[in-house]
Amino acid sequence: MTDLLETARDVQSNAHVPYSEYPVGAALETADGEVFVGCNLENANYSNSLHAEEVAIAEAVKNGHREFTRVAVSSGQRDGVTPCGMCRQTLAEFCDDDLVVLCDRGDDEPPAEYTLGELLPDTITEEMLE
Template sequence: MDELVEQAREVQEQAHVPYSDYPVGAALRTVDGTVFVGCNIENANYSNSLHAEEVAIAEAIKQGHREFERLAVSSARRDGVTPCGMCRQTLAEFCDEALEVVCDEGDGEATTYTLGELLPNTITEEMLE
């Protein structure tokens, strides 16, 4: 099994999901090989919930990392979950369109996309100038 997918699966155990019962884990690898993991953390006010990808990238940014090469995402259902639109845009703020996004399908299977495939024509800093 892919090492990043395995780490994404492991961190699911830390998820706080009393409302959806849908634990998600993410493992984000920097270009220097450092891996940051995150899990979803739900809140009764759903808009205040944190997604696994956001938690992982926030930790990496907090520790000074700005270059990323690969992200793995896994849900306990092993259903090939992809980052939601909000997470895709957050990733696009810090990652280029070549970032590999590996989505766990279960039984050792995974589908790999690029961030550019998942979020074409992203909103960029240049568009806001």
């Protein structure tokens, strides 16, 4: 298992998930090797909840990073969870199609590996809005 995936697992313990009881952790690696983490933060009104990947990328961008190589995502169930559509679009705002996405399937299996382009083909881009 990669260190990045282990980091995503570790941050799950900080998740605030009183409604779904489904903790998710994400670890995002920058081009220079720094890692930023996020966990899901649920809110009673649901639409104000934050997803782990969003929290990780917000922290990285807040700290001046704009180039990323990999993201690892893990849930407490180790069920191979992938970033949701909203998180994929948020990642696409800052990451190239070749961003490696590692999804935790548990200790007995290697993580599923995708590229962001595979998970979100034909994404909405800034150029499309011009």
